[in-house]
Amino acid sequence: YFMLCAYIAEGKPGATAGWVVFAAASFATMAGSYLFSHHFGKPCEFFFVYLSPPVIVAAYGLFSAFMAMKPGLPSKILTTLADCSLGIYGLHVFVIDPLFKMKGIFPTVGNPWIATPLMAAGVFIVSFAIIFMLRLIKPLRYFI
Numbered sequence: 001y002f003m004l005c006a007y008i009a010e011g012k013p014g015a016t017a018g019w020v021v022f023a024a025a026s027f028a029t030m031a032g033s034y035l036f037s038h039h040f041g042k043p044c045e046f047f048f049v050y051l052s053p054p055v056i057v058a059a060y061g062l063f064s065a066f067m068a069m070k071p072g073l074p075s076k077i078l079t080t081l082a083d084c085s086l087g088i089y090g091l092h093v094f095v096i097d098p099l100f101k102m103k104g105i106f107p108t109v110g111n112p113w114i115a116t117p118l119m120a121a122g123v124f125i126v127s128f129a130i131i132f133m134l135r136l137i138k139p140l141r142y143f144i
Helices: 002-010 015-040 053-067 073-102 112-135
Strands: none
Touching: 002 053, 015 053, 073 112
């Protein structure tokens, strides 16, 4: 992923093409997961692993779209998110397990097309809020 992002950063990615690639690869991930799960009769996470081709292509498309953004408000938001991204990555596991499972929030409850994105957004928002607040404390900013 580091090499792929470095490659994209050196080029001139287009925002529209990036979004189209991201959408197509995301759809391929969903369709492949659905077809394999239907074929095997149980959930199949083969297409969700970080190094599966559709996930890598989706990451390429999303990063290309972000890299093509013009400077302004979106880049300030992305800068804040980027500053917190390592902390979010490290904290999200602790948010998923104790907080959400303790409260009985699971992506398997209800319609998975709705519950899974809502849980992912919830985990991201809670993790971001915690890391953002911790980064307001000056000595912690250099470690988180």
